Amino acid sequence: MGFVEDHLSPLGASFLYLEEPTTVMHVGSVLVLQPGPQGFDSDRLTQLVASRVAGASRYRQKVRELPGRIASPFWVDAADFDLTYHVRFSALPRPGTPEQLEEFVARILSRPLDRAHPLWELYVVEGLEGGRVAIVTKTHQAVVDGIAAVDIAQLLLDDDPDVRPDPVPEIDPKREPTDLELLAGTAIDIVARPNRWAGLVVGSVAEVATMTKRVLCQTRNVATAVARTATDPAPTSPLNVRVGVARRVRFMAVPLDSFRAVRDDYQRLREARDCTVTDVILTVLTGALRTWLQSRGEPVHGAARVRALVPVSVSERDGDVGFGSSVRACFVDLPVGEPNPVMRLEQVTFQMRQQVRGGRAVGARALSDIAGFAPTTLHHLGAQLGNAASRRFFNLVVTNVPGPQHPLWVAGSRMIVSYPVIPLALGQALAVGLTSYDGTVGVGLNGDRGAMHDLDAFTEYLGDALTELSEALTAEVGDPGWTEPKEPAVRATRVYLALGAAGLSALADAGRLEPGAVRASAVTKTVRAAFPSDDEEELEYDAMLIAAEMLGEQEPGGRIVVAAADLPAAEVREVSGAGAYDGYEVALGAVTVDRVVALHVADPGAAADDELSWYDASELHRLAAGQS
Numbered sequence: 336m337g338f339v340e341d342h343l344s345p346l347g348a349s350f351l352y353l354e355e356p357t358t359v360m361h362v363g364s365v366l367v368l369q370p371g372p373q374g375f376d377s378d379r380l381t382q383l384v385a386s387r388v389a390g391a392s393r394y395r396q397k398v399r400e401l402p403g404r405i406a407s408p409f410w411v412d413a414a415d416f417d418l419t420y421h422v423r424f425s426a427l428p429r430p431g432t433p434e435q436l437e438e439f440v441a442r443i444l445s446r447p448l449d450r451a452h453p454l455w456e457l458y459v460v461e462g463l464e465g466g467r468v469a470i471v472t473k474t475h476q477a478v479v480d481g482i483a484a485v486d487i488a489q490l491l492l493d494d495d496p497d498v499r500p501d502p503v504p505e506i507d508p509k510r511e512p513t514d515l516e517l518l519a520g521t522a523i524d525i526v527a528r529p530n531r532w533a534g535l536v537v538g539s540v541a542e543v544a545t546m547t548k549r550v551l552c553q554t555r556n557v558a559t560a561v562a563r564t565a566t567d568p569a570p571t572s573p574l575n576v577r578v579g580v581a582r583r584v585r586f587m588a589v590p591l592d593s594f595r596a597v598r599d600d601y602q603r604l605r606e607a608r609d610c611t612v613t614d615v616i617l618t619v620l621t622g623a624l625r626t627w628l629q630s631r632g633e634p635v636h637g638a639a640r641v642r643a644l645v646p647v648s649v650s651e652r653d654g655d656v657g658f659g660s661s662v663r664a665c666f667v668d669l670p671v672g673e674p675n676p677v678m679r680l681e682q683v684t685f686q687m688r689q690q691v692r693g694g695r696a697v698g699a700r701a702l703s704d705i706a707g708f709a710p711t712t713l714h715h716l717g718a719q720l721g722n723a724a725s726r727r728f729f730n731l732v733v734t735n736v737p738g739p740q741h742p743l744w745v746a747g748s749r750m751i752v753s754y755p756v757i758p759l760a761l762g763q764a765l766a767v768g769l770t771s772y773d774g775t776v777g778v779g780l781n782g783d784r785g786a787m788h789d790l791d792a793f794t795e796y797l798g799d800a801l802t803e804l805s806e807a808l809t810a811e812v813g814d815p816g817w818t819e820p821k822e823p824a825v826r827a828t829r830v831y832l833a834l835g836a837a838g839l840s841a842l843a844d845a846g847r848l849e850p851g852a853v854r855a856s857a858v859t860k861t862v863r864a865a866f867p868s869d870d871e872e873e874l875e876y877d878a879m880l881i882a883a884e885m886l887g888e889q890e891p892g893g894r895i896v897v898a899a900a901d902l903p904a905a906e907v908r909e910v911s912g913a914g915a916y917d918g919y920e921v922a923l924g925a926v927t928v929d930r931v932v933a934l935h936v937a938d939p940g941a942a943a944d945d946e947l948s949w950y951d952a953s954e955l956h957r958l959a960a961g962q963s
Contacts, residue, residue, distance in 0.1 A: 363756030368748035386500040412508035427462040581784035621669040622800025639672030644729040738772040827901035831882035843959035861918040895937035
């Protein structure tokens with residue numbers, strides 16, 4: 336019975352079980368379009384959606400649960416799939432204001448998706464000021480299960496305005512099975528392939544204990560990561576309250592160059608490349624939170640902090656999608672108690688550098704294990720654990736997704752800006768999403784309607800905080816006591832050594848590696864010139880992965896061990912003509928063990944594309960002895 340093949344992953348199922356009336360688990364997107372002279376073609380959009388959905392089966396399937404939840408839910412074809420149910424048309428009273436669009440989005444996204452249908456909806460909203468049109472999407476996180484995700488909004492975007500939808504193929508959906516057929520098919524498959532069902536069916540007490548141990552282990556990993564840069568637990572905050580059903584949404588568009596200019600000024604002042612656009616955005620948010628707390632009469636003492644969970648992609652390129660091993664979760668204590676905006680940027684940059692560049696951020700796989708660790712009857716515990724973790728570890732979620740910096744089109748209409756709407760976690764009153772696209776950063780604020788009654792003011796505070804930070808840096812540059820250095824300061828270069836098991840043992844035994852003993856990679860001038868718009872941590876993560884690839888190439892199946900070392904720039908020479916690694920591969924002199932700052936190691940049995948685990952340099956000898 337083929338339907339038993341298509342069960343939800345444990346992570347996808349957990350998103351269903353996490354959902355409550357006050358915490359819907361769908362992500363929203365608002366695409367603002369500027370139609371051409373001929374106006375918006377609604378028929379063309381409908382045909383485009385039909386064409387793209389035809390090639391993405393999840394958007395034509397719905398969820399079925401087994402009686403008693405004895406196994407993970409299944410995806411089954413929706414035999415009664417009706418595109419007109421999912422694609423809906425609406426309009427604002429002309430001329431539709433931004434405030435009217437925000438209110439429309441807040442009401443639409445507050446409503447849970449109907450599980451009797453495929454778990455997505457798309458609204459075309461006409462009547463906006465300037466003849467613009469908005470496309471509002473809702474996609475459940477069970478559909479984009481967090482590992483190989485393509486949101487419905489992503490399916491609609493094209494690089495060319497003249498792209499016409501493909502003909503919609505005839506699709507013959509499979510007959511929807513009855514409960515009895517699902518039960519019988521599951522029972523037969525369990526007998527035939529018991530190993531496949533180990534994590535999807537209720538098993539013995541020993542299996543339950545094993546899975547419980549796994550999730551608790553990952554929770555400790557997250558807690559350890561938090562403790563490296565912040566005090567545990569998260570600070571108390573008015574951001575953490577019992578939330579209701581209704582939402583309040585606000586949007587803000589900011590030129591990307593405004594953030595880049597702050598980053599560039601700071602880098603010139605500090606003679607460093609460590610600051611990123613993400614750091615600037617977090618600092619601006621810190622300033623807004625500081626003003627917001629003060630406006631509410633909250634005590635904002637010098638040590639006051641707001642902890643943010645910041646998922647960061649560290650190998651971003653135009654067109655990348657999904658939530659794979661390149662995503663890290665940083666726990667950043669935003670220094671709302673610091674009155675100096677430049678010092679706030681200094682502190683945020685330091686924390687992000689310690690976590691992302693130093694390899695200390697939590698991997699996506701660890702967070703996924705906490706959210707959905709199987710088996711099915713333990714998913715309720717998993718949901719409770721995930722929500723408890725959110726209250727304990729952080730105060731709000733901030734997502735910043737860099738998008739393509741060139742125009743995109745939907746059914747012949749140009750997309751002007753994209754606003755994300757991130758769902759609220761249990762007990763959290765505010766979520767912040769940002770998407771940079773074609774020179775504009777779209778900021779989406781999603782707040783509980785009761786707790787965030789002053790969300791309008793929050794957008795003003797964001798603008799004020801950006802101005803404050805920019806003016807502070809300009810004033811510092813204009814200080815008569817400051818002069819731009821004529822020569823770059825001497826700085827260490829982060830190098831990634833492709834150690835492997837042999838190199839690790841040699842370094843541990845001798846305390847040094849002779850020149851040419853191992854291959855190495857680094858972010859060189861050539862790399863920076865090739866990717867001028869990429870943040871430094873993105874390039875650093877690429878360099879680390881290249882070192883791992885070097886090992887996999889020369890020692891297939893061998894142990895992946897990469898050491899991060901800081902060496903004087905004069906001792907690092909770019910290797911020209913390095914083939915696939917040209918620009919990244921470097922030659923080194925001798926490397927002593929005191930230069931090693933971190934170790935990145937693949938866990939035993941890890942697949943080639945699995946993430947590397949981070950270890951402190953002090954653990955070198957333990958790892959060399961085979962302990963992990």
